[in-house]
Amino acid sequence: MGSCIICGTDVGSGRVCDSHQEDVVFDFRGDSPNGLVPSRFYRGVVDGYAEFGVFVDLVPGVTGLLHRSELDRRLDTLDWEPGDEVFVQVKGVRDNGNVDLGWSIRQAEREFRGVLVQEPAGEHRPDEEPSDDGDDGDTEAETETDESADDDIEVADSVGDGESVDSVGDGESADGDAVEADADPEPTDKDVATDNEESAEVDATLASDGDEDSAVAVNGESDGAADEEVDTDADEETDADRERAPITTLGDAIGESIRIEGEVVGVRQTGGPTVFEVSDETGAVDVAAFVEPGVRAYPDVEVGDAVRVDGEVESHRGDVQVESDGLVLLDGEAAEAVRRRIAEALTDEARPEGLQPLGGDETVAALADDLLDAAEAVRRAVLESRPIVVRHPATADGYVAGAAVERAVLPLIRDEHAKSDAEYHYFTRRPLDEPVYGMDAATNDATRMLQDRDRHDEKLPLFLLVGAGSTTESADGIDLLSVYGVDAVVVDAAVADPETRDAVDTLVSPELADVDGDEGLSTGALVASLASAINDEVRPDLRHLPGASYWTDAPDRYVDLARDAGYDAERVAELREAVALEAYYQSYQDKRELIADLLFSDGGNLAAHVSEQFREKLETEIETADANVATEAVDGVEFALLDTDGYTHRYDFPPTPLLLDDLHRRHADGEPFATVGVGTDELYVRTTADVSVRDVAARAAEIAPTADIDTAGVREGKIEFLSGERDAVEDAVVAAVAEAF
The missing domain is CATH 2.40.50.140 (Nucleic acid-binding proteins)
Incomplete structure (x- = not known):
């Protein structure tokens, strides 16, 4: 008859009672998975990773799978390496011998209340010899010795020398005498609780530096x-x-x-x-x-x-x-x-000393004060240990912008925090399916941040929206964040609405800054300069990014800058196309490591391989679209009309906006020209003139008043309507575009 090492209760066999099975970690010494006991926690060693989980060796020859569904975090954020010692729970052993493992929040031996070795012949403490007959076999004297050793608890270091403990529960001596704090107990880890559940713990009140008010x-x-x-x-x-x-x-x-x-x-x-x-x-x-x-x-x-x-x-x-x-x-x-x-x-560290625009861009230089405000907000969040959430469209330009910020911020987080996984904890990049920060995205963000606040006592994050959030279509989403007092910084090189300025804490946009400069500035180029202000040490890594953010007509200064960094025009095109392809697949994922490999670590092979896939897929779709484009002329404007429901693969690459962009570039010959892609309840407009999509939608709504026509996305030229009025909407939009020319 043995006794539980936790509470001393008599147990028929083994060394831990049923109620304390999960308080003990076991070192397995068997040679078959059938010897494992479900619900127990075991020490193991990481064997390797698969896309569905982690393999853990409990003993050579006995390996279990910790499925990703059992983790309390994403598999790609788990910092275990092969050979690392870990602690897992055995969920069960299948008939074929496969071992299912569960996550253990306790990942150190000291976090358990006891340790036992599980041999085929029985269980014993690590410092005990196993019994020969397979029975625990404790004699009365041995039990008394074990209990006496258990009761020699270490008093907290905060108790002063010479103090005594008034009450130690079951840790008292047999005659009830109190145990003195300056006794010489058997040495134990000062941070591990006593094995005896009913032993009292003393945590003395610490003296201050003498100032009772301080x-x-x-x-x-x-x-x-x-x-x-x-x-x-x-x-x-x-x-x-x-x-x-x-x-x-x-x-x-x-x-x-x-x-x-x-x-x-x-x-x-x-x-x-x-x-x-x-x-x-x-x-x-x-x-x-x-x-x-x-x-x-x-x-x-x-x-x-x-x-x-x-x-x-x-x-x-x-x-x-x-x-x-x-x-x-x-x-x-x-x-x-x-x-x-x-x-x-x-104050000293958050504000950058100044801004040096990449490529000497004068438009960016004119936005220096706003960009420095944005950089200060980001740097301050790092120093305040506030999480940073970056939102950007799932496009090549959006990913370039998001990756530039990521490249600048992660080293600052590593310098600020001792934990190796801090960069995953304090920085998140979440792509958006569309360049609008709508209620769906905002609700997702609000839910996550409130859970992190209430469950993990995290600070509310700083939101950095790049290439999104500056138009009225994003107002409701930003308002939801503002209810909780969350800071939002918006950086956008394209369309921005005046109403947005009061909705966000910091807004950077040439649209509202009244500056003279290149109207073709991309968000990727603007944010790359912002990133260099956030962390000037990564500036050499960013020089090729602006060039990769343009599909056509990249300014010469950015082409030259990329060439100086070792990226010729062909290589920059490969990067852009590869990022665009990867941005489409799993668009809600940041793909941090993959994007970093493409943009910063690739010797050329990865980008070249992925961009080849991009071209093959795009050419196949363009060939189909070309064969089914209808052309017509209205008031001197040539139109290319495409039924995107009938003649595109809507749920495969390329996405409709990217396809129409390329189709429009191929068909426009400098004359007044417009491309319109019409789907079930949405359409996209591309024009060779500076035509306001909002004005087009408003005029079309007048022509077809029952179609509920509205602007859904200014930046991508998207208009929504009732599907039953599709034909009327197409005619109304064509007429409105022709009038706008």
Whole structure:
């Protein structure tokens, strides 16, 4: 008869009772998956990845699959590498021997309440020898020894020397004498809870630096734990003399005891410790505070609080982390000093020194003040540990713009945060199917940000909309964000409506800036210069991007700039076409690594291969469209009319707007010419003259008043209508376009 290592309850066999099976992690020593016990947590080693999940070796010869549906994050954001030690839960073993694994939020041994070795002959502690007969076989003396060892708990470091614990529950000696804090117990990890469930835990109130108004001690202990005060002159003097360490220096202090002061910018509860992300004027770091598995430490500490942390710097799965010995909630002058240091650092670091437009573009130079405001907003979000969400159209120009910002911001995030996956946590790029920030996109964003705020104590993000959000069609979506006080920055080189200026915090657009310059400025070119202002160190990486953002007639300055960077006209065209193809497929995904490979790391082979697919698919569609284009002349204007429902593959590449763009370029010969693609309830207009799509829609609505004609997208020349009035709408739009010429 054995006893549970957690609660001491008698168990028929094994070393853990049924109620504590999931509190223990097991080292499997069997040779068959049939020996695994469902619902138990096991230590394993990452074997490799597949597109559907991760293979984990529980022991050589016994491998399980952690399916991506079991993860609490996207598979592509999982930072496990082959050979990494991980912890997983066995969900079940199939008849064919396949092992189904589940996600474990606890990814460190210290986050479990105990460790057992599971042999075919039985279970035992790692430091015990397995019994020969397969029975646990504890004698009464051995049980007493185990329980005595279990009861030698380590008192929290925050308790001063010579203090005693008033109550230790089952950890008391047999005659009820209290255990003294300065006793010499068997050494244990200071951050791991005692194996005995009913043992009391002591988390003493920490002394401040002597100013009672400047710090309030916060207790993170569980109910019933004793409160102890540190109140010795010697301790206070030592505490006051301790120097504060800047967070960016912690990477060189692994294993050392340090003190940091900063603002809490994130709190998340794991199955083990509570993890506070603390930021000072130099950077941010995770601070792990442990009470017992899954229990919130320091429940009074929230995002935005100023704190002082004493602890030991450790390397946790390759990331710098502080194991807290004590966390103090600062108040009064001490809190104000922390916030003042951070604010001053933000002011100094957030505003770029100036703007140097790529290629010396004069239009971009005329927008310098607005661009610097946008760059400052982005840099400030990084320094404040606020997530940044970039929204851009799923087009070649949109992806170039989004990738430019991404290239500039990710290094800043890596410098600011110690965690290796911070760039995925604090930066998100979400392409839009259309260059309009509508209610669908805004609702998706609002849902995500509120979930992250309420579930993970994250700050609300900064939204950066590039090539979208500047027209009235985006007003409802932006208004939804503004209800929550979310900051929005819009950068758009094309159409912008005056009403947008009051709806967003920062708007950059030549349309509203009253500047003289090249009317053909692309959003990709404009945002590439913005990215260089955000992070001047990546400027050499951005020089070829403006040229890749134009389909035709790229300004000579950007062609020359790309050539100087090693990208001739053919190579730039391959990049543009490859990005356009990849932008279409899985359009809602950022495809971060793939786009980065195409635009920044490709030696030419990848882009050349993908662009060849682009041309083949486009030529096939153009050939079909050409054979079915109807032409007519109205009031001296030549029209090419295409039934996009009947003569395009609407759900395959190329998308209708891109197809019509290319078709229009091929058919327009300089004369007054327009291309109209008509679908079930939408149509697209392309013209050789500067024709307002809004004016066309308004005039067509007068001609066909029952068709409910309205502008759906100014930038892509899109008009929507009732499908039953299709023929009338086509005639009305053709007449309205002819009048506009």
